[in-house]
Amino acid sequence: MNKAKPGTPVRKRVTNRRRLWLFRLIAVMVLPTIALVGLELIFRVISPGFPTSIIVPSESGEHLVDNYKFSWRYFPEALARSPQAIKTEAIKPNGRIRIVVFGGSAAMG
Known part of the structure; x- marks a missing residue:
C-alpha cells in the first residue's frame, strides 16, 4: 500500500524512468565519445605509424x-614506389616563389 498522505501525487516512478533514460543516454552517447577522445589523445602523444605527407x-x-614512406598508405611496402628526390629549404627565402606541380597521380598510382 501507498504510505503517502492522501491527495499527494506519487512521482517516484516518473523520476526512476527519467533517471533510467538519462543513464541510457549517457551510456550510449557520452561514454563512447569520452573513450574515442581518450584514444585520440593517446595516439597523438605516442604518434604510432608514419607520416603520410x-x-x-x-x-x-x-x-x-x-x-x-608516402606510397605505403596506398600499396604494400614490397610494391610501393619511392617518389622522386625532393630537397628544398624549410624556410622560404624572401623574394622566391615556390611552385609545386604534381603530374599524373599524386598518389603515385
Missing part, C-alpha cells in the same frame, strides 16, 4: 625532403 622535414630540420 609527401614532403617531410629532414633530420636536421633545415630542409624539406621527399617521404619515401
Whole structure:
C-alpha cells in the first residue's frame, strides 16, 4: 500500500524512468565519445605509424625532403614506389616563389 498522505501525487516512478533514460543516454552517447577522445589523445602523444605527407622535414630540420614512406598508405611496402628526390629549404627565402606541380597521380598510382 501507498504510505503517502492522501491527495499527494506519487512521482517516484516518473523520476526512476527519467533517471533510467538519462543513464541510457549517457551510456550510449557520452561514454563512447569520452573513450574515442581518450584514444585520440593517446595516439597523438605516442604518434604510432608514419607520416603520410609527401614532403617531410629532414633530420636536421633545415630542409624539406621527399617521404619515401608516402606510397605505403596506398600499396604494400614490397610494391610501393619511392617518389622522386625532393630537397628544398624549410624556410622560404624572401623574394622566391615556390611552385609545386604534381603530374599524373599524386598518389603515385
